[in-house]
Amino acid sequence: MNVRGQKTKSTTYKTIYKIVMQIPRGSVATYGQVAKLAGISGQARQVGYALNAITDNHIPWHRVINAKGEISPRSDSAFARLQRELLEHEGIKFSSQGKISLQLYGWKPATLLNK
């Protein structure tokens, strides 16, 4: 935040973006996981909103999925298709039910420790 209400698009969002950008190619993280890493444990929803507000193409928003290992459905199904496409492009495989194995592709934040 800031004293003068400058651009503060909410430091929360910025932190979320920072975390999301840490997710390595070929891995996925859940909203809850990102929330926790961003220091806002329990506010998985905010993560979703933050991603929704993304305009920056450099943020791998598609690597964030819900706790069920599926792509969260949203108002426009076109995004879900795109997201799946992007993930498959990174080598991530979907089950017959359209789910991703978190056990297999779930991001293990050891990457963060690398600084």
Add this chain to the structure above:
DNA sequence: GGTCTGACTAGGT
């Protein structure tokens, strides 16, 4: 400035 909304989640039916 009070309400409504939602890219979530965990827990209960």
Add this chain to the structure above:
DNA sequence: AACCTAGCCAGAC
């Protein structure tokens, strides 16, 4: 396994 509910809380109106 599908569906419902209650917490959550920053934006949009």
